[in-house]
Amino acid sequence: MKMVICPYCKKPIEKRDQLVTVSNLFRIRPYHYVCYQKVEQETKTIWSFWTPLNGMVGNIRFIILLSLALWFLLTDSLGLGGELIGVISLYNVMIHMTSFFLYEKKVPK
Numbered sequence: 001m002k003m004v005i006c007p008y009c010k011k012p013i014e015k016r017d018q019l020v021t022v023s024n025l026f027r028i029r030p031y032h033y034v035c036y037q038k039v040e041q042e043t044k045t046i047w048s049f050w051t052p053l054n055g056m057v058g059n060i061r062f063i064i065l066l067s068l069a070l071w072f073l074l075t076d077s078l079g080l081g082g083e084l085i086g087v088i089s090l091y092n093v094m095i096h097m098t099s100f101f102l103y104e105k106k107v108p109k
Contacts, residue, residue: 004103008035016107021099022050028095030103053099062096065089 003012004019007029013019020036022029029050031039039050052058071077072086 002106004030004106006030006032006035008032008039013107016104016109019054019104019107021053021103023053023095023099024049024051028053028099028102053096054104058096062093065092069093 005012008031011032013030013032018032020031020033022031022036036050036052043050053062066089069086069090072082073090076082078085
């Protein structure tokens, strides 16, 4: 199995509790927890464009957006606007699932 390499320090990520997967629009990157904190400190913008996907906050957001997507796509709430909201929230769900299968599943617990 191919190892997951941190793009900041170029070292392999050996345990799942060290892994932080982040996304910025269509990019998903794995970092060590410490390396991600360094990347956040080096960022000079007002807003953080990298959003963590795993961890407690990422999992809660995944559950909320999955239920929102299912609600708006399977019911006729808000008509076409509801379907648009469902598709947008489904995008975030797909990014989270892609991150899980690309990186989190490869790193041992």
